[in-house]
Amino acid sequence: MLCTKEYADIEAKVMNGERLTREDGLRLFACHDIAWLGALADYVRREKCGDIVYYNVNCHVNLTNICTSHCKFCAFGRDKDSKGAYAMTKDKAIALVRDAMRDPHLAGLHVVSGLHPDWSFENYEEILKALHETFPSLYLKGFTGVEIVHFAKISGLSIKDVLLRLQAAGLQAIAGGGAEILSDRIRQQLCPKKATAAEWLEVARTAHSLGIKSNASMLYGHIETVEERVDHLLTLRELQDETGGFQTFICFPFLPKNTELGENITQTSMWDDLRTMAISRLMLDNFRNIKAYWVMLTVPVAQLALGFGANDIDGTIHKETILHDAGATSPTALPEDTIVHIIREAGRIPAASDCNFNIIRNKD
Numbered sequence: 001m002l003c004t005k006e007y008a009d010i011e012a013k014v015m016n017g018e019r020l021t022r023e024d025g026l027r028l029f030a031c032h033d034i035a036w037l038g039a040l041a042d043y044v045r046r047e048k049c050g051d052i053v054y055y056n057v058n059c060h061v062n063l064t065n066i067c068t069s070h071c072k073f074c075a076f077g078r079d080k081d082s083k084g085a086y087a088m089t090k091d092k093a094i095a096l097v098r099d100a101m102r103d104p105h106l107a108g109l110h111v112v113s114g115l116h117p118d119w120s121f122e123n124y125e126e127i128l129k130a131l132h133e134t135f136p137s138l139y140l141k142g143f144t145g146v147e148i149v150h151f152a153k154i155s156g157l158s159i160k161d162v163l164l165r166l167q168a169a170g171l172q173a174i175a176g177g178g179a180e181i182l183s184d185r186i187r188q189q190l191c192p193k194k195a196t197a198a199e200w201l202e203v204a205r206t207a208h209s210l211g212i213k214s215n216a217s218m219l220y221g222h223i224e225t226v227e228e229r230v231d232h233l234l235t236l237r238e239l240q241d242e243t244g245g246f247q248t249f250i251c252f253p254f255l256p257k258n259t260e261l262g263e264n265i266t267q268t269s270m271w272d273d274l275r276t277m278a279i280s281r282l283m284l285d286n287f288r289n290i291k292a293y294w295v296m297l298t299v300p301v302a303q304l305a306l307g308f309g310a311n312d313i314d315g316t317i318h319k320e321t322i323l324h325d326a327g328a329t330s331p332t333a334l335p336e337d338t339i340v341h342i343i344r345e346a347g348r349i350p351a352a353s354d355c356n357f358n359i360i361r362n363k364d
């Protein structure tokens with residue numbers, strides 16, 4: 001492999017399977033050789049998980065966009081009396097999924113919602129249970145660590161008991177959102193009303209102890225420093241060392257449109273998105289899967305990210321709303337054939353999977 005002399009020690013460490021340090025991570029963020037970074041991350045991806053790229057044939061179900069949290073980076077959450085506010089009934093959620101079931105390959109649901117000021121925990125739980133009972137063949141991934149902390153607070157239950165109840169209602173895996181940047185400084189400034197970094201991590205730790213797999217993410221490109229990006233990755237790596245319960249890591253570039261924060265922030269460049277993907281693969285040496293989330297990255301960048309360490313490209317989605325409220329320019333859904341095509345064009349093997357990375361159909 002080719003690199004400047006300055007980075008030969010990092011390249012040697014990666015080739016020898018040695019863990020990178022915080023200092024290495026900071027140096028990688030200062031590296032301008034994007035082709036080298038990509039090649040190094042692609043090498044690790046190939047060694048760790050081969051050429052399969054996972055995707056889901058799935059449907060996103062966002063039960064409500066009414067939310068008490070008012071996170072400054074969010075364009076989805078709104079007050080009850082705001083234009084476009086909605087809250088689905090159980091029947092409406094079932095009707096949405098029934099419509100998505102017209103796709104004979106639909107395999108699962110991704111259920112993520114706002115923190116509704118009037119809904120009880122039982123309200124969310126009953127809808128989840130109804131979806132599970134009406135569509136027993138569909139896997140159920142849902143609720144971020146932020147939602148689970150909210151459920152514990154409004155119900156008076158412990159995080160463990162909330163998780164056990166959701167598991168009994170059909171939940172099979174936890175969504176990766178809500179981690180943002182796991183820094184009290186950032187959370188105080190951008191989302192002081194929702195789960196703290198410690199609470200988000202506690203949900204993941206508890207879920208893993210119950211055998212429920214979860215996912216992790218990083219929302220970057222707002223007010224965080226490079227040091228905070230690296231520390232976020234190291235925090236996740238540390239918990240993964242402890243539990244092994246994270247399945248995939250998702251890089252979320254901040255989309256500023258229609259957010260309170262947006263006016264002051266320039267959207268990340270493709271350069272930043274690709275280097276962050278590559279560095280995430282290199283730093284998170286105990287994560288098997290790294291996701292290129294096409295909704296935020298755009299489809300062309302997500303495809304390119306498959307050469308920068310990613311081995312997961314999310315799913316068909318059916319109808320994405322959360323990020324399109326923030327000006328995402330990608331489509332709101334992708335046909336399975338398109339996903340398969342972009343994976344194959346990248347020289348990789350598409351595999352439809354469930355929410356726990358079990359392969360349902362291998363397209364080759």
Ligand code: SF4
Pocket residue numbers: 067068069070071074075076077113114115146191194
């Ligand atoms: S990011 Fe989530 S918790 Fe925050 S305002 Fe948006 S919907 Fe609510």
